[in-house]
Amino acid sequence: MKKSRLILSLLLAFASTLASAQSENPPPVKEDFKPSVLNQPGKEYPQVNSQGYVRFRIEAPDAQKVHVSLGLGGRGGTALTKGADGIWEGTTEGPLDEGFHYYHLNVDGGTFNDPGTLNFYGSVRWESGIEIPAADQDIYALKDVPHGKVEQILFPSKSTQTSRRAFVYTPPGYGKDRSKKYPVLYLQHGWGEDETAWSNQGHANLIMDNLIAAGKTQPFLIVMTYGMTNEVKFGQLSSFDITPFQTVLLDELIPYVDANYLTQADPAHRAMAGLSMGGMETRTITLANPGVFSYVGLLSGGSISMEDLEKSPDFKKNVKLLFVSYGSRELDNPRRGPWGDPKENTAAVTAAGLKTHFYVSPNTAHEFQSWRRSLYVMAPMLFK
Amino acid sequence: MKKSRLILSLLLAFASTLASAQSENPPPVKEDFKPSVLNQPGKEYPQVNSQGYVRFRIEAPDAQKVHVSLGLGGRGGTALTKGADGIWEGTTEGPLDEGFHYYHLNVDGGTFNDPGTLNFYGSVRWESGIEIPAADQDIYALKDVPHGKVEQILFPSKSTQTSRRAFVYTPPGYGKDRSKKYPVLYLQHGWGEDETAWSNQGHANLIMDNLIAAGKTQPFLIVMTYGMTNEVKFGQLSSFDITPFQTVLLDELIPYVDANYLTQADPAHRAMAGLSMGGMETRTITLANPGVFSYVGLLSGGSISMEDLEKSPDFKKNVKLLFVSYGSRELDNPRRGPWGDPKENTAAVTAAGLKTHFYVSPNTAHEFQSWRRSLYVMAPMLFK
Known part of the structure; x- marks a missing residue:
């Protein structure tokens, strides 16, 4: 397990390249700010302008210092200034990347959420979230198309002696014809997130609804569950061990889903994918269990x-597609991830006969916009 | 609509009797505090002791003042004191009622959530939540029984020109036999809450799972959607109008559910219930549309x-059961609700031939413990 610990530490170091790598001389700020689409009902702030700048307003008239964790990379976030009305206000030093960003406030030395925004589970806490409208936001927009469901299930888990929660995306019309069976994608969140991330932050359900409505993918189920089964706490990463989660996934969740949903319950119709730590879990589990996905x-x-293929020769035999993706800003980073250069690795295993697809999300970092796009690109390639 | 405005104002005044009406001389505090079950993963505070006292700890070393909105009724919440370690700490002046309570912090004049707890939508914002373990918590405990699902659906709404969200509880085994059809309860949240309340705060799904496992109720579907369709903002209650929600419910949601779920799609197998403002909506809609539920x-x-029965003579003809419930502390309150004494009213319509059940939740106020218990008592009486 020591290798896993090292790898996870590297992934997390990698994850610190956020939101960020913008130019040193940001453009002048346009005064066309609008409330973020992730604000709580009726809340005017935070606001986003057409360039991707974010303006925060926080009411705390007697505070000494209010700071926002979100800002340009490496510059320590955004300091707010108290106005005559007692409201703290500030604007990011430059535009942020398109898509979803986590953030929080520091008020007089304490960590709090922005009362203006919805909360999203990340960094092992419910964080504030903001959305910079993306040029390609159409892929996860709520449109007037048939919608699937996101079903919360509680499945029995003997290994953890409780009922565990998972969410299951079922496509429009699922279940009306019980003779129609579906393939299944098991889709994992990243470190510090949970089973809510792929639908809340990732819009996985809307991405699927839109792809299906456009005839771009066949319908399939997506199963999302909690991947930090060993209850890793912040600062206790060294305790990470894949075994508890692998047991839940392979011995408990998959049999439950196959028994309770209309699935094509065979390896040919089963996929696993994950982001960041969820990718590490996917990698470890699929290499160790090459006949399952x-x-x-x-x-x-x-x-x-x-080297992986040599150690797990059945992987190449069984896997019909390996999809590898990154945000472009991650690949720009000199710390190229723990397993060597992912593009070179993927080219090598492709040359060795594994079918692969390597996707790079333009101008995004280790954040959800990279993963929304990755799902959008990957889904049509599955189960062919 | 003027009457509705008045009624809603009265309901809200009524709602201010929270958590609270305890004795003037609270018992000495026992030092057996444990983390609240609603804390975020790994968070040690807030804590609850065996008597129902709550202890808060908030890190904000440079703050001037930290105050918790939760406390004994009418005493203005709980003031925290800064310790030598820079942590603000305080304990409620007395034990709180059993069950779920909303709260928030005031830090230097600003409203923030406690970073230790999960968030729950109430008061038109995501609030902090705490749970005082109840003697009867078994009724909504997560047990090793077959579990139903809570399905998020997005249904088309022409009247509001969008896809609207609802949650549908489906009982264990639902859908396996497509010839088996189910009755449906439409269940509404209160003012300032949303469609997440009945499963998050109310544990409606677990209450049903447990009742069904014990053979105490027949299985049925529960549909929960957003009842403040006119987007009422805080401080703008006077704009409340039932029509937009009634249109969504009767003309859009019910037809969608009947077309997409295995329902017994007739009035004899359709119920409507709601808490607080959701009760007002239920009352208004069922009186005005006596053939639907x-x-x-x-x-x-x-x-x-x-007077209601005289104005809507078909109500008595069609309704097989009227269930009316209150928390005991609400009935103790001299402001007995907007429609006269509910017990006297219910006795009168019972004498006039309407089948009714009047339930009082012991030692609870206008809070979710009253409504969890009400659902538990009401469910077995439906669809007989």
Whole structure:
């Protein structure tokens, strides 16, 4: 397990390249700010302008200092200034990357959420979230198309002696014809997130609804559960061990889903993918259990090397597609991830006969916009 | 609509009797505090002791003042004191009622959530939540029984020109036999809450799972959607109008559910209930549309008077059960709700031939413990 610990530490170091790598001379700020789409009902702030700048307003008239964790990379976030009305206000020093960003406030030395925004589970806490409208936001927009469901299930888990929660995306019309069976993608969140991330932050359900409505993918189920089964706490990463989660996934969740959903319950119709730590889990579990999944997706979560294929010869035999993706800003980073250069690794295993697809999300970092796009690109390639 | 405005104002005044009406001389505090079950993963505070006292600890070393909104009624919450370690700490002046309570912090004049707890939508914002373990918590405990699902659906709404969200509880085994059809309860949240309340705060799914496992109720579907369709903002209650929600419910949601779920799609197998403002909505809609629902539940949301029956003669003809409930502390309150004394009203309509059940939740106020218990008592009486 020592290798896993090292790898996870590297992934997390990698994850610190956030939101960020913008130019040193940001453009002048346009005064066309609008409330973020992730604000709580009726809340005017935070606001985002057409360039991707964010303006915060926080009421705390007697505070000494209010600081926002979100800002340009390496510059320590955004300091707010108290106005005559007692409201703290500030604008990011430059535009942020398109898509979703986590953040929080520091008020007089304490960590709090922005009362203006919805909360999203990340960094092992419910964080504030903000959305910079993306040029390609259409792929996860709520449109007037048939919508699938996101079903919360509680499945029995003997290994952890409780009922565990998972969410299951079922496509429009699922279940009306009980003779129609569906393939299944098991899709994992990243470190510090949970089973809510792929639908809340990732809009996985809307991405699927839109792809299906456009005839771009066949319908399939997506199963999302909690991947930090050993209850890793912040600052206790060294305790990470894949075994508890692997047991829940392979011995408990998959049998439950196959028994309770209309699935094509065979390896040819089963995929696993994950982002960041979820990619590491996907990589570890699919290499160690090469007969279980036929499609593998590593989203900002490493790659498969020739050494991996040599150690797990059945992987190449069984896997019909290895999908590897990164945000472009991650690949720009000199710390290229724990398993060597992912593009070179993927080229090597492709040359060795593994079918692969390598995708780079333009101008995004180790954040959800990279993973929304990755799902959008990957989904049509699965179960062919 | 003027009457509705008045009624809603009264309901909200009524709602201010929270958590609270305890004795003037609280017992000495026992030092057996444990983390609240609603804390975020790994968070040690807030804590609850065996008597129902709550202890808060908030890190904000440079703050001037930290105050918690939760405390004994009418005493203005709980003031925290800064310790030598820079942590603000305080304990409620007395034990709180059993069950779920909303709260928030005031830090240097600003409203923030406690970073230790999960968030729950109430008061038109995501609030902190705490749970005082109840003697009867078994009724909504997560047990090793077959579990139903809570399905998020997005249904088309022409009247509001969008896809709207609802949650549908489906009982264990739902859908396996497509010839088996189910009755449906439409269940509404209160003012300032949303469609997440009945499963998050109310544990409606676990209450049903446990009742079904014990053979105490027949299985049925519960549909929960957003009842403040006119987007009422805090401080703008005077704009409340039932029409937009009634249109969504009767003309859009019910037809969608009947078309997409295995329902017994007739009035004899359709119930409507709601808490507080949701009770007011239930009352208004079922009186105005007496042929649509056969079971009506008003949970801390008023009652049906003889005058109502005279104005809507078909109500008595069609309704097979009127369920009316309150928390005992609400009935102790001299402001007995907007429609006269609910117990007297219910006795009068019972004498006039309407089948009713009047339930009082012991030692609870206008809060979720009253409504969890009400659902537990009401469910077995429906669809008989």
